[in-house]
Amino acid sequence: xxxxxxxxxxxxxxxxxxxxxxxxxxxxxxxxxxxxxxxxxxxxxxxxxxxxxxxxxxxxxxxxxxxxxxxxxxxxxxxxxxxxxxxxxxxxxxxxxxxxxxxxxxxxxxxxxxxxxxxxxxxxxxxxxxxxxxxxxxxxxxxxxxxxxxxxxxxxxxxxxxxxxxxxxxxxxxxxxxxxxxxxx
Numbered sequence: 001x002x003x004x005x006x007x008x009x010x011x012x013x014x015x016x017x018x019x020x021x022x023x024x025x026x027x028x029x030x031x032x033x034x035x036x037x038x039x040x041x042x043x044x045x046x047x048x049x050x051x052x053x054x055x056x057x058x059x060x061x062x063x064x065x066x067x068x069x070x071x072x073x074x075x076x077x078x079x080x081x082x083x084x085x086x087x088x089x090x091x092x093x094x095x096x097x098x099x100x101x102x103x104x105x106x107x108x109x110x111x112x113x114x115x116x117x118x119x120x121x122x123x124x125x126x127x128x129x130x131x132x133x134x135x136x137x138x139x140x141x142x143x144x145x146x147x148x149x150x151x152x153x154x155x156x157x158x159x160x161x162x163x164x165x166x167x168x169x170x171x172x173x174x175x176x177x178x179x180x181x182x183x184x185x
Contacts, residue, residue, distance in 0.1 A: 003170070003171075003172075008169070008170065008172045008173070011169055011172075011173070011182060011183075012173055012176065012180065014183040015163070015180035015181060015182055015183055016160075016180060016181045016183060017178050017179075017180055018157055018158075018160075018162065018178075018179050018180060018181050019155055019157075019178055019179040020178045021177045021178050023155075023178075024135070024154070024155070024165055024178060024179060025059070027135070027154035027155050028056070028059050028060055028063060028135070028154055029063055030154070031060065031133060031152045031153075031154050032060055032063030032064055033063075034152055035060075035064060035103065035133065035152055036064060036065070036066060038131070038151075039066070039068070039101060039103065039131070040066040041066075042101040042129075043067060043068070043069075043100075043101065044068050044069070044100070044101045044102065044103050045068070045069045045070075045071065045095055045097070045100045045101070045102050045103070046061065046064075046068050046069070046070045046071070046102075046103045046105060047070075047071055047072060047073050047093065047102065047103070047104050047105065048070070048071075048072045048073075048105050048106075049072075049073060049074070049075070049104060049105065049106040049107075049114075049115070049118065050072050050073065050074035050090075050091065051074070051166070051168075051174070052106060052107035052108065052166045052167055052168070052174070053072075053105045053106040053107050053166060054072070054166055054174075055107070055165050055166035055174060055175070056105060056106070056107050056134075056135040056154075056165055056166050057070070057072075057105040059165075060105060060133070069095065071093065071094060071095055072091065073089070073091055073092060073093050073104075073118070074089070074090035074091040075087050075088065075089050075090065075091075075092075075114060075117070075118055075121075076088050076090060076114065086117075087114070087117040087118070087121065093122070093125075097122055097125040097126055097127045098125065098126035098127070099126060099127075099128050100127050100128060101127070101128055101129045101131075102122050102127045102129065102130045102131070103131045103132070103133060104118055104119065104122070104130065104131070104132045104133070105132075105133045105134070106132070106133075106134050106135075107134065107135050107136065107165065107166035107167045108134055108135065108136045108137070108138060108162070108167055109132075109134045109136070109137045109138065109143075109148070109149075109150050109153070110138045110142075111142050111143060111144055112143050112144040112145070112148045113144040115132060115134075115150075116144050116145060116148070119132060131151040131152070132150040132151050132152070133150060133151065133152035133153070133154075134150045134152075134153055134154070135154045135155065135165055135166065135179075136153075136154065136155050136156070136157050136162065136167070136179065137149070137150065137153045137155070137156045137157075138156075138157055138158075138159055138162075139156055139157065139158060139159060140159040155179070157179070157181075158181075160181040160182070160185055161181065161182040161185035162179055162180060162181050162182075163176055163179075163180055163182070164176030164177070164178050164179045164180050165178070165179055167179070169182060
């Protein structure tokens with residue numbers, strides 16, 4: 001499969017910047033303060049959901065000034081299809097969850113099916129508490145559960161195809177210095 005890098009570059013050049021790097025960093029710092037107030041005395045286990053949660057979790061961790069363990073997990077419900085099914089673990093949690101306070105971090109709450117399944121998995125594994133944190137909550141009425149929200153949310157955005165800070169466009173631009181919406185989408 002050949003990728004047209006000129007097209008990928010053009011997507012970035014034409015995209016609408018929804019949130020600048022500075023706005024994203026302020027949102028992450030605010031979330032870190034809320035998370036610190038809730039978890040600083042709990043010895044939490046903080047997971048990044050791969051691949052999207054990597055950038056956000058990395059930035060967030062540098063603002064959490066208390067003892068914690070960090071790790072990652074990679075799960076999907078799509079298995080190379082467009083319709084979600086049962087949770088398929090690419091990399092399950094390696095740590096024991098029983099009795100732990102767990103924070104799941106991800107880039108975006110879009111429909112939320114995968115995140116909800118991960119939370120249920122952690123609860124079934126005996127976690128004392130499972131909290132969720134996302135950088136962006138996309139505003140629409142297609143959530144997996146009516147009114148679904150995360151415990152900690154940095155930003156809300158309109159229902160557009162967005163990329164940057166971990167979110168991608170065809171596998172590219174997770175590294176974009178802000179959060180952008182594809183022109184026309």
